[in-house]
Amino acid sequence: MGRGTFKYETTIDAPLSEVWDFFKSAENLTVITSFPRIKLHSDSSTIEGNHIEMELNFxxxxKKWTAKILEVKEEEYFIDKGVKIPFPFIEWEHRHQFDSDGSRTKMTDIVNYQASIPNLFVTLVLRQMFSGRKKVLVKKFTSK
Incomplete structure (x- = not known):
């Protein structure tokens, strides 16, 4: 029903190497995502070929979610693709892009998706999820 690309930018007050180190482990999704709550059931390493198995608690x-890490370019980006994804998603590919901005890092999330609900609803849900993550990230890296 809905197919689209969602893009969200977050500026983090920390150098790229520090932000990259944080995102090298999917375990940190449990730290930055307040809804849905996430529990990992696999190796959390952000390395090519790894399958990240999660349980999303609503x-x-x-619901179970399995993502495969398709590609990793150290301190630049990584891409995960949904292998087993819950309603309303049919397809999911997420590029996590990191760019150095002096002593800060610009992180851009780009999600290409297909869903069984209209784009308007997908956009609302994703905007809420990523804005929640942004608040936690800004707080975490500012309090250091």
């Missing part, structure tokens, strides 16, 4: 409903 309160009364839990």
């Amino acid at each position: 309160g009364v409903v839990q």
Whole structure:
């Protein structure tokens, strides 16, 4: 029903190497994502070929999500693709782009998706999720 590209930018007050180190482990998704709550059930390494298995907790409903790390370019980007993804998504590919901006890092999330609900609803959900992550990241790296 819906197919699109969602883009979200976050500026983090920390050097690229520090931000990259944080994102080298999918375990940190559990730190930065407040909804849905995430529990990892696999190796959390952000390395090419790794399958990241997660359980998403929506309160009364839990859903499984498996993503494969397709490509990693150290301190530049990594791409994950949904292998087993829950409703409403049919396809999911997420590029995590990192760019140095002096002593700060610009992180750009680009999600290409297909969903069984209209784009408007997908955009609202993704904007809420990524803005929640942004708040946690800004707070985490500012408090150092």
